[in-house]
Amino acid sequence: MELIVNISEDVYTRLFDNGIQDNEIAVDDVCEMARALRNGTPLEKLRADVINIADGRQSIKVRSVLRIIDKHKAEREEKE
Numbered sequence: 001m002e003l004i005v006n007i008s009e010d011v012y013t014r015l016f017d018n019g020i021q022d023n024e025i026a027v028d029d030v031c032e033m034a035r036a037l038r039n040g041t042p043l044e045k046l047r048a049d050v051i052n053i054a055d056g057r058q059s060i061k062v063r064s065v066l067r068i069i070d071k072h073k074a075e076r077e078e079k080e
Contacts, residue, residue, distance in 0.1 A: 002076060003040030007032060043073060 011032045015025065047069050054062040 002043040002073060004043060004046060005036040005040040007036040043069060
């Protein structure tokens with residue numbers, strides 16, 4: 001499942017930019033990650049919402065947003 005999550009920049013920095021080892025992650029940061037996952041928005045839901053808001057009209061803007069979503073999904077699949 002692909003999610004869009006909101007996590008504080010501080011937590012992200014501590015987890016990914018500071019080189020912390022997995023066994024050194026603070027409990028508070030793990031809780032913050034879990035909360036972000038729980039509150040995340042599935043990418044497919046976002047895509048469906050864009051289509052619903054567009055009310056069936058495929059304007060250039062709508063197609064552009066859908067292409068961006070699909071591009072990010074494809075990039076993620078290539079990494080896996």
